[in-house]
Amino acid sequence: MKKQHQWDTTWLLFARMMADRHSKCASKSVACVIVKDEKPISIGINGTPSGHMNCNEMYLKQDNILYKSAAEGQSQKHPDLSIVHNGQMFHRCDNQEEHHEWSKMNEIHAEINALGKLAADSTSARHATAYVTHSPCHACSLALIASKIDRVVYSTGYEYGDGLTLMRQSGIEVLHRPLTEEYFLERIFDKDL
Numbered sequence: 441m442k443k444q445h446q447w448d449t450t451w452l453l454f455a456r457m458m459a460d461r462h463s464k465c466a467s468k469s470v471a472c473v474i475v476k477d478e479k480p481i482s483i484g485i486n487g488t489p490s491g492h493m494n495c496n497e498m499y500l501k502q503d504n505i506l507y508k509s510a511a512e513g514q515s516q517k518h519p520d521l522s523i524v525h526n527g528q529m530f531h532r533c534d535n536q537e538e539h540h541e542w543s544k545m546n547e548i549h550a551e552i553n554a555l556g557k558l559a560a561d562s563t564s565a566r567h568a569t570a571y572v573t574h575s576p577c578h579a580c581s582l583a584l585i586a587s588k589i590d591r592v593v594y595s596t597g598y599e600y601g602d603g604l605t606l607m608r609q610s611g612i613e614v615l616h617r618p619l620t621e622e623y624f625l626e627r628i629f630d631k632d633l
């Protein structure tokens with residue numbers, strides 16, 4: 441049990457690092473690592489399909505305020521609320537929900553990306569564990585159920601992550617393992633955990 445807990449934390453930290461370093465979503469960095477027989481068999485990160493424009497090329501979120509690239513046609517209605525980021529001009533979005541709407545149509549969730557990669561290789565996720573930085577949304581939960589995953593372990597609650605009950609009702613073991621600040625600072629190298 442103790443060993444399982446340690447591995448759960450290891451894979452969650454790995455997922456956290458993949459998300460933080462490699463997600464190109466301006467709003468949320470999400471990753472899903474699928475582990476089977478103690479090996480990672482797939483990694484998914486939230487974002488647009490390859491070859492499509494990345495979210496962070498169009499949007500920018502700073503201090504919880506959403507901005508859109510001036511190059512993408514966002515008009516400058518609030519000159520005092522425009523910012524320059526990496527040499528690119530961004531204007532504050534009138535509709536602060538705009539990213540959410542755009543994301544639903546253009547970005548693939550981390551879990552679907554991870555399961556999709558397995559499907560592309562005809563590899564089964566049956567009896568595997570999905571480690572996700574955020575609690576899966578309803579659609580991703582349905583996909584995880586369909587893939588016959590045994591366990592789902594997540595570290596952060598997500599406001600749209602409402603698929604937990606659904607997964608539990610389908611027999612999936614769902615665990616919440618928060619990664620605390622102290623964990624990163626003090627315990628990451630503690631092998632006696």
Ligand SMILES: [Zn+2]
Pocket residue numbers: 464465466467468495496539543547
């Ligand atoms: Zn995004």
Ligand SMILES: [Zn+2]
Pocket residue numbers: 549550551576577578579580581
């Ligand atoms: Zn999702």
